[in-house]
Amino acid sequence: MDCRSAAFALTQIATLLELHDEDRFSVRAMQTAARVVASHGETDLGQAMARDLAAEDVIAPAAIEVLRDLATSNGSALLERLQEExxxxxxxxxxxxxxxxxxxxxxxxxxxxxxxxxxxxxxxxxxxxxxxxxxxxxxxxxxxxxxxxxxxxxYVLWQHGRAEAERIADAIRANPDVLRLEIAGSIRRRMEIVRDVDVVCAVRGSPSVVAASFAQLRGVKEVLGGGGRTLSLRLEDGVRVDVHCVRPEQFALALWRATGSSAHVKQLTERAAGMGLVLAGDELRDRDGALVSIPDEPALYARLGLAYVVPEQREAMGEVEAAARGPFPTLITEADLVGALHCHSQYSDGGATISDMANAARARGLRYLGVSDHSQSNTYAGGLARDAILRQHDEIDALNAQYVAQGIAFRVLKGIEADILPCGRVDYDAAFLDRFDFVIGSVHSRYGMNERQMTDRVLKALDDPHLTILGHPTGRLLLTREPYAIDIAAIIEKAGAVGVAMELNADPHRLDIDWRACRIAQERGALVSIGPDAHSPQGFEHLELGIASARKGWLTPANVLNTRSADEVLAFARARRDGAATTAPHLRVMQG
Ligand SMILES: [Zn+2]
Ligand SMILES: [Zn+2]
CATH class of the missing domain: 1.10.150.20 (5' to 3' exonuclease, C-terminal subdomain)
Structure with a gap:
């Protein structure tokens, strides 16, 4: 690492310390150190430390410690901890x-x-x-x-983009000449991050006249382009909006085109050409130049000899070839989920009691909830010591007994989100891990490891027969933290082979694993667990986003662990533990 990058890390630490209301002295110490280190430019940090940097008396000991950490591990434990907190x-x-x-x-x-x-x-x-x-x-x-x-x-997160889009859509709908309106583009395709808003309207009268009228919309800062049926606007809050106005009979094709992706649109246009059809603008014409009526999107796909492709799948990632072969298996919907296996309670860093979380899960129609608070090594998120776990298990037993007594078909499962330690060990010892119904293993520290180290660390954790689910497998925070370096295909391959589920963490900032990796999981036979990672009752709303990502990754109910009953989930977890315990005797018989 060079000194400039090290200075950047120190600045981030100073900012986060200030955010956490640490004393002024600590904040200033990091800022000062950042300035001194930055003056060494692109010099290697290790060399600068060896030469004279470590001896600079204006650099406080705490900052020196960070620099040593950066020089030896390429990361900073302090920075990681602050980011996690x-x-x-x-x-x-x-x-x-x-x-x-x-x-x-x-x-x-x-x-x-x-x-x-x-x-x-x-x-x-x-x-x-x-x-x-x-x-x-x-x-x-x-x-x-x-x-x-x-x-x-x-870019903004999908949910922020959608909120913007709905606000604009409401304003446009107020125009009496707008007969129908849909939000299209990457928001409709459920991309995890979005940059602009596409709106398609069927209008009464002349599309270009109606389009022009939107330049007067409240909140419009400037008109970026227009004159035709499409008006590009920049709103006062910075959002870019393209409003496409069409006649009602053009609506389906206009919506399809504005939804994209552009690569998918190109593939279909070429396919049409191959069939002697012309797909241009918002019209489809046959070889005689006659207009082909397309009342809705499925009609377009059918006319091109394709099974219908839902917006989430339109990414030019093999869906057109697949649709030519026949209909897709039915993709997962939220109604297919019967339980959730990742949530936090007041025992660690959650905001609600187990009973409140369970009620929220029940209200969403789920039949079980896996509680998974943080483990002992995760001290900054209130990780649980053994005695706290035992108390929690008593509480869960009592709650489940209550459900039985009241005839409520709902169950709380005893889980844990155990840290995968830098050495690849799963937090707690084997005997203690046996107490849990299921175990999520997650990386929460030392994100700076290189790809080999991080991949080995997680592969090792996958060998632990107690591990049921690999939590947020790349550690990314959308728009704020890159995934850590890891060979995700190798991880998925092994998870599929040993029977560990890959989590699709549905927190809107994570959506981890990414939908692109869901395809790999499906191919390699690794189950996916869609986890809300809820820290409050509202957190179960995340499931909607998780489902959208799963659909984008072509997942069906059969690919997802928490479409199975609680008993089946328990059996899935137990299969690994028992498998490991019986392997040796089984082999002995075989050899004997
Ligand atoms: Zn976590
Ligand atoms: Zn969590």
Whole structure:
């Protein structure tokens, strides 16, 4: 690592320390160290340390420790810990120009806001201005900062993009000439991050006249392009919107085209050409130039000799070839889920009791909930010592007995989100792990390992017969933290071979494994567990996003662990443990 990168890490640490309200002295110590280290430019950090950097007396011992860590491991345990301790939404807010850590802390403490979307709402509805030392001017500046962030073409999480899109869609629908409207583009394809909004409208009268009228819409900052049936706008909050206006009979094709992806559209256009058809603009014509009526999207696919491809699958990743062979197996929907296997309670860093979490799961129609609080090594997230686990298990037993007594068909399973330690060991010893119904193993530390080290670490954990599910397998936080270096295909391959499920963590900031990797899991026969990673009753809403990603990855109910009953999940977990225990005697018989 060079000194400039090390300085950047120190700056991040200073920012996060400030966000966490650490004392001024510690913050300043990191900032000072960052400045000194930055002055060494692209010199290798290890060399600079050996030469004179370690002896600079302006660098505080705590910063020296970070530098040693960076020089030897390419990562910083302190930085990782701080990032883990910080809600993802706050890391996101740090990207807003002009919004610093102390302000974010006031916002978080005063209004309990921890996402960009909520921040924007609070800035609009006046709550932000009422915070001490804020005022209307500051709120306005923050709104502008969020707008600037978007205007630079920045991506936002899918759910933020959809919220924007719905706001605009409502404004457009208010026009009486708009007969029908759909949100298209990457939002409709359920991409995990999105950059702009596409809206398709069927209109009464002239499409270009109606399109032009939207330039006057409230909240429009500038018109980027137009004149025809499509108007490109930049809204005051920075969002770019393309509004496509068409006649009602063109709606289906316009929606299909605006949904994309452009590569998928190209493939279908070529297929049409191969059949002597012309697919251009919002029309399909046969070889005589006669218009072919396309009342809806399925009609287009049928006319091209293809099974219908849902928007989530339109990524030019083999779906057209597959659709030519025949219909797809029915993709998973949320109704297929019967349980959830990843949530936290007040025992670790969750906000609700086990009973409240169970009620929220029941309200969503689930029949079991696997509680998986953090394990002992995860001290910063309130990881549980053994006695706390025993108490939790007593509570779960009592709760389950209550359900039985009341005739409620619901069950709480005893799980744990155990840290996969840097050496690849799963937290707790084998005898203690036996107490759990299922075990999620997750990496929560030392993200800086290289690909070989990290892959070996996780492969080793997969050898532990107690492991049931590999949690958020790449550690990514969308838009804020890259996945750690890991050979995910090798991990999935082994998970499939040994019978460990890969998690699709449905937290909107994670969506990990990525939908592209779901395809690999399906091919290699690894089950996927769609986990809400809920830290509060609202957290079960994540499941909707998890399902969208699973569909994008072509998953069917049979590919997903938590479409199975609680008994089947328990059997899945037990199969590995028993398998490992009986392998030796079984082999002896064979050899004998
Ligand atoms: Zn985790
Ligand atoms: Zn978790």
């Amino acid at each position: 910080t809600p993802e939404g706050l890391l996101e807010m740090l990207r807003v120009p002009g919004l610093g850590p102390s302000r974010i802390r006031s916002i978080h403490d005063g209004l309990h806001i921890d996402s960009l979307l909520d921040l924007e709402l609070a800035a609009r509805d006046g709550r932000l201005a009422e915070l001490p030392k804020f005022g209307a001017k500051t709120a306005e500046k923050i709104l502008k900062g969020i707008a600037d962030l978007r205007a630079t073409g920045a």
